[in-house]
Amino acid sequence: MLEPIINFLTNILVWVYDVLGHNFGLAIIVFTILIRLATAPLTKAQLESSKKMQELQGSKKYQDMQKKYKSDPQKLQQEQAKLFQEMGINPLAGCLPTLVQFPIIIGLYWSITRVLAASPHQMLILMKGMWLSNAANLLPINNHFLWMDLSQPERLVLDFIPANLPLIGAGIPVLAILVWITSYLQSKMMTPTSNNPNDQTAAMTRSMTTIMPLMIAYITFLYSAGLGLYFLAGNLFSIGQYALMGKLNIKNLIPGRAKK
Amino acid sequence: MNKTRKLLILAGMLAVALLLGGCSGKGFVPTSWPGVTLSESGDSLYIAHNLGIYRVSQTSGTQQLAFPAEGINGATYFSAPVFTDDGQMIAASYNNHLYSFDAANGALNWEFKARSRFIASPLLLDGVLYAPNADGNLYAISLAGELLNTFEAGDGLWATPATDGEAIFLSSMDSKVYSLAPGSLNVNWETDAGGAIVSTPVIDVESGLLYVGTFNGEVLGISLEVGRIEWRAETEAWIWGPPALVDGTLYVGDLDGNLYAFEATGTGEPVWTIQLDGQIAGAPLVTSDGLYIGTSNGNFYGIDLNGTLRFTKYFEDVLLLGTPTLVEDLILVGSDGADGVLMAFNANGVVQWEFTPEK
Structure with a gap:
């Protein structure tokens, strides 16, 4: 397809x-x-x-509706649909x-x-x-770019680093670390914070912002450096794009100081 | 968060992981076609395919033994294993390692690690292994697994080197053919062939030429002595496999499915061309009955020596990409498909047996 x-x-x-x-x-x-x-x-x-x-x-209005029809999901769905229509969403x-x-x-x-x-x-x-x-x-x-063979998983091998590090083998997976950091920053800074403590979508988003960066970093760790470079470039672009649009929630990075 | 939502997240992540990981619904995606070596006694075959190397009865296609004795994490094998006089089986692996196994019981003797994949088999010459690697290095390795010397080419090495006993001839993806001195790996000469080469040069000591096909869509005749290009002949498309040289005629296929016959000496005059269906990645097998070749579209062809099509056999969802090998009266072709990794045909293209590794 x-x-x-x-x-x-x-x-x-x-x-x-x-x-x-x-x-x-x-x-x-x-x-x-x-x-x-x-x-x-x-x-x-x-x-x-x-x-x-x-x-x-x-x-x-929305939260009141949630409480009011808590025990009647069908009715809640109908009312939500009406509200969406009223507000043009x-x-x-x-x-x-x-x-x-x-x-x-x-x-x-x-x-x-x-x-x-x-x-x-x-x-x-x-x-x-x-x-x-x-x-x-x-x-x-x-396939060569900087210190990397883009067709191979990336590891930075330096003389003073032991050749067989536990779990990662020979060298530091710099690209996987950078991908993890930028993926985490991206998802944190771009996630709007919910005021509603019972908001299930927000809870789901919180889980995603933790798990997804780890997953993408793990893919970078395992697969070719070319893919890692693509993830890194995409992450940096998204952060820049959101910054230009004024949508970054920098405060999300500081524990307990999420945007209200 | 309720259970349904958790499941939805997991399902979403799984979908992304599958798409990124390449699960297209067809299961195993091959990375190459099997390499085949005939045993010294001639009654068994060694087939390298994916996770193992299998010793198979030549007459029935049944599995006799699987190597290695214990699986090695991440190791996959696609090139024909090499056997040494002291009982070693040398296996090139896609996990950047060259392995030596005990040919009798499959136990690991030693391993050698490079920076990239060992796509092709090593050349064994005078007790030294010359192992080409995708990192662009030709490693000279002793039979005890010690690195003796290294030659660095300008790009990946995907083809087993050839030798006339005096020199090592190495084709490279940097478009060059090198003549190297065994042992020292000093360069005798190097010649720019005009396009990447992924197949072993074919040597003809009698005419003093070696022959290669290139990604640039050319077949070249190059002087063994000095590396001068004596003739070059154009083809319609890129050439992957090596030519087959028989009785002064070169037979070679391209990736558009054209099969050519050229005069091997003189100016490399074309003799005939026939259009087949699918990519040709192996050298055709030439016998007194004619030529045999498979293609990526699952076709197996028999062709007369004058270029007339004798038969076509079609196999659905099968890639017939390896170089056909003649073992007694059987024609063996490496395949990738749902049913087996090696097919044995008779001279009329009738399947005699198929080999699938036992689980």
């Missing part, structure tokens, strides 16, 4: 790599930013919808941009994996889908 998207993005990515002087690390960063810029209007729409919904859920408006962005983000992820082509099968699939006329001169991609 995603194949045409992956194939299209793969060719664009290789083209960007060519334009940037055969630097694949830089190509991943620039390509991620370009894709995020292209999907920025959707992110904006999603943010505005979430904000409206958050305001509604914090309103007295589409409850799906927050999800739709995500649904549109999701195939693009997954396609981007897969196109990076495909271009790295670390095995014969992957290389054959990559070659089959290339329609750039000079592709034969561009492949295989130069």
